Amino acid sequence: MSRVIITGATGGAVNRLEINDLVKDEKFFSLYVQALQRMYTSTTQSDFQSFFQVGGIHGLPNTPWDGAVGSKPWNPNTQWGGYCTHGSVLFPTWHRPYVMLYEQILQKHAVDIAATYTVNQDSWKTAAANLRQPYWDWAANAVPPAEVISLTKVTITGPNGTRISVDNPLYHYRFHPIDPSFYRPFNQWQTTLRQPNSTRPTATDNVSRLRSVLSSAQEDITMSTYSMLTRVHTWSAFSSHTVGDGGSSSNSLEAVHDGIHVSVGGNGHMSDPAVAAFDPIFFLHHCNVDRMLSIWSALNPGVWVAKGDSQDGSFTMAAEIPVDATTPLTPFWNAQDSFWISSTTQDTTKLGYTYPEFNGLDMGDADAVKTAIGNIINRLYGSAVFGTFATASAPESTTATSSSVSAGIAAFAAPVQFAASLPHVESAEKKAADEKPLTPPTFYWKHKSDSSEGHSNNPGHGILPPNQGMHDWAARIHFKKYELGTSFSVLIFLGAVPENTDDWLVSPNFVGAHHAFVNSNAGACENCRNQSNVVGEGFVHLNRAIVRLSGLQSLDPDAVVPYLTKELNWRVLKSNGEHAELSSLEVCVLGAPLTYPPGAMFPVAGTPHLYGSITHGRSGGSHSA
Numbered sequence: 001m002s003r004v005i006i007t008g009a010t011g012g013a014v015n016r017l018e019i020n021d022l023v024k025d026e027k028f029f030s031l032y033v034q035a036l037q038r039m040y041t042s043t044t045q046s047d048f049q050s051f052f053q054v055g056g057i058h059g060l061p062n063t064p065w066d067g068a069v070g071s072k073p074w075n076p077n078t079q080w081g082g083y084c085t086h087g088s089v090l091f092p093t094w095h096r097p098y099v100m101l102y103e104q105i106l107q108k109h110a111v112d113i114a115a116t117y118t119v120n121q122d123s124w125k126t127a128a129a130n131l132r133q134p135y136w137d138w139a140a141n142a143v144p145p146a147e148v149i150s151l152t153k154v155t156i157t158g159p160n161g162t163r164i165s166v167d168n169p170l171y172h173y174r175f176h177p178i179d180p181s182f183y184r185p186f187n188q189w190q191t192t193l194r195q196p197n198s199t200r201p202t203a204t205d206n207v208s209r210l211r212s213v214l215s216s217a218q219e220d221i222t223m224s225t226y227s228m229l230t231r232v233h234t235w236s237a238f239s240s241h242t243v244g245d246g247g248s249s250s251n252s253l254e255a256v257h258d259g260i261h262v263s264v265g266g267n268g269h270m271s272d273p274a275v276a277a278f279d280p281i282f283f284l285h286h287c288n289v290d291r292m293l294s295i296w297s298a299l300n301p302g303v304w305v306a307k308g309d310s311q312d313g314s315f316t317m318a319a320e321i322p323v324d325a326t327t328p329l330t331p332f333w334n335a336q337d338s339f340w341i342s343s344t345t346q347d348t349t350k351l352g353y354t355y356p357e358f359n360g361l362d363m364g365d366a367d368a369v370k371t372a373i374g375n376i377i378n379r380l381y382g383s384a385v386f387g388t389f390a391t392a393s394a395p396e397s398t399t400a401t402s403s404s405v406s407a408g409i410a411a412f413a414a415p416v417q418f419a420a421s422l423p424h425v426e427s428a429e430k431k432a433a434d435e436k437p438l439t440p441p442t443f444y445w446k447h448k449s450d451s452s453e454g455h456s457n458n459p460g461h462g463i464l465p466p467n468q469g470m471h472d473w474a475a476r477i478h479f480k481k482y483e484l485g486t487s488f489s490v491l492i493f494l495g496a497v498p499e500n501t502d503d504w505l506v507s508p509n510f511v512g513a514h515h516a517f518v519n520s521n522a523g524a525c526e527n528c529r530n531q532s533n534v535v536g537e538g539f540v541h542l543n544r545a546i547v548r549l550s551g552l553q554s555l556d557p558d559a560v561v562p563y564l565t566k567e568l569n570w571r572v573l574k575s576n577g578e579h580a581e582l583s584s585l586e587v588c589v590l591g592a593p594l595t596y597p598p599g600a601m602f603p604v605a606g607t608p609h610l611y612g613s614i615t616h617g618r619s620g621g622s623h624s625a
Helices: 026-043 051-056 089-112 123-130 207-231 235-241 255-264 282-301 364-382 402-413 502-504 526-530 542-551 557-567
Strands: 153-157 163-169 326-336 338-341 443-446 461-464 473-481 488-492 510-516 535-541 568-574 586-595
Touching: 026 051, 026 089, 026 123, 026 153, 026 163, 051 089, 051 557, 089 255, 089 282, 089 326, 089 461, 153 586, 207 282, 207 502, 207 510, 207 535, 207 542, 235 255, 235 557, 255 510, 255 535, 282 364, 282 568, 338 557, 473 510, 473 542, 473 557, 473 568, 488 502, 488 542, 502 510, 502 568, 526 535, 542 557, 557 568, 557 586
Parallel strands: none
Antiparallel strands: 153 163, 326 338, 443 461, 473 535, 473 586, 488 510, 488 568, 510 535
16 A cells, blocks of 8 residues: 655755745735635545544544554554654654645645646746745734635635635535534534634624734733743754643743644634644645644754653553653655655755744754844744833943844844734844844833833833843743543633633733633543643733733832732633633743843843742642642
8 A cells, every 4th residue: 555655845944934924925815715625625535645634633623644554453542543643742843744744745745736837837836846844933923814715715816817705615614414423513513713703503603803802912922922932942952742741931832832822723723633624724734733843843952852752642642651762753745655754844945944043044053043043032932921011221231233233132122013013033133143142131021001211210210231130030820731521721811800711812811821722522532531621821921911900110029929929810711712611720920030131142041939928728739728
């Protein structure tokens, strides 16, 4: 039997583009839309290269993909039924060949489509050769463009050169037919749905709520992403949401990823790992997860997959067995008789793609790459970490170019600019390989009620040298992942919590959440019960919300501890919108001094201190005072 060998896209290491950029490119977008539609409909759902079969690798229908089976038959009583490796140190690397497979099939369709163009065919063929799966940078733009979430029709250029309106394949995937393995409510819905307005067969997307929920989550997503990229330095802490990463107060890549799934899905497909990959937004999301892996790896050269265990297991892998960089990433064949392994997925230039952040960099110079990528991350996401702190003045520097210093200061000084206003990598960043780490700016406190531009004589402002007066505050959340038998979120608030659960995720007092991304058919998933004691860990960063909501003049413990003791609240929200109680829940507050040592590229958090008294004695609060 001939296998589908995953090679990735052909034609060299070409940029994967952010989705907001790709939709503006006439040729790329036209080819992408048509290629995705062909992937949907050009064959039956039983074809291994159909969209349904590729989506089904992740979870349902719990059947072999292209002959990939384990050494022992799959045991539904002890193993997760999909191939995905959630909760494991393999989480980031398993999804890399997964997106490569998807990209490979899309490019093949695009090449075939380009050959049918009768106008400027050579340019269309070139575009097809350079087409790669786009990513959705949720850390900068939590609300995707209309071409992804609201337009049922899009306008593209057809093979004869005219503009035509076609069905938008990014909006939904239509099952043909619904697979018998699906359970309620998914066995009632002919298409994938996001934040559906009911569980009835007639349910539709609630696009306005989707926009509101994602927009409200933006601050939390950006801060979590920046903290993960700049403060997490071990593979175990970076790769999965399992407790035991050495005491950091930053989320893992998987924890950030989980939140996107739950926020997009609501009670729809993206919130359930068994069916999430049937939503086309899944691959936009996971392409960005892969981009985050590339960026983090550049910031932590030489750090790669550490030893761990398989957690819930998979269709081919028993639960809780040892795994490492040589564990086969099933079902992704790299030859007729072998699979990809994590150690062969490090260099994306050998896998057919790269990301714009790496353009023009000498990848053989790890230190220069680390500096360049660090400066880019400060520009893209750095302003979120300090709330409304701003710079008193541009420091003189001999360690960075003036443009680098200005851009770095701007990242921390300006209010956070989300959505399309937050730029992606421009030509200046492409030259950043020669830059050295940014000299730390001097921060001053700007009171939330003060709108003046000046600060030197304003009593609402105070000069804060780089190594004084800064504290990093985070809510640490622990819970048993499978306690509720469905996806759920622990929501953190500063101030009153609305009575109506529909208002929780969009409340001005909502700060952020830690999410459990869980199979909602737990009754038919014995391994969920077998793994009932698995504890997930996540963090919600509080600094910016404290600045926005408190009116405090300082982030020092003497000011913050009394405020949080009075105002910090939390609620548990199931993916169907219902309030829930969680007996395993523990919400604690960690505070750590934050410094900016000379020559440092990023703020450095000291050892976190547990302020148990803030939540101790309350249901779900700290176990110790």
